[in-house]
Amino acid sequence: MKTIHISYGGPDRRIRDATGKVWRFEIHTYCGPAVQDDDGELADKQPGAQSPFWAAVTLWAQQGAVIGPDGLCAWKPEPEPKLVHLGGRNYAIAGSSLAEKHGRNTP
Structure with missing residues (x-):
């Protein structure tokens, strides 16, 4: 008996x-990305909303969906924003109007 897989x-x-974990997934034009198991079938359990998988796939898609020479989806993490101390526990993103108006120093 032959098995046929239709994707x-x-x-x-x-x-x-x-975190270094490699995920296997497919992207449906309507439903979006879905994680697959080792056999190429949809995984029974999809990653939760806080999974680093979603950040990686989102950035990969936003950065042009490039496939690297190693066959992995290539993406770069977003740089951490530079903050300006406003006082106490309050910070603003450098260059913002709030930082320009109320900023005291940069950490």
Whole structure:
């Protein structure tokens, strides 16, 4: 008996998240990304909302969905914003109008 796999989500992709874990996934044009198991089937359990998988896939898509020479989806993390201390526990992003108006020093 032969098994046939029909994929509606497009080609299989692999991406390494910020923690170093490699995920196998596909992207459906309507439903978006879905994590696959080792057999290429949809995983029974998809990553939760706070999973680093989502940040990696989102940045990969925003940065042009580039596939690197190693076959992994290539993406770069967003740089940490520079903050200006406003006083106490309050900070503003450098260059913002709030930072220009109330900023005291930079950490």
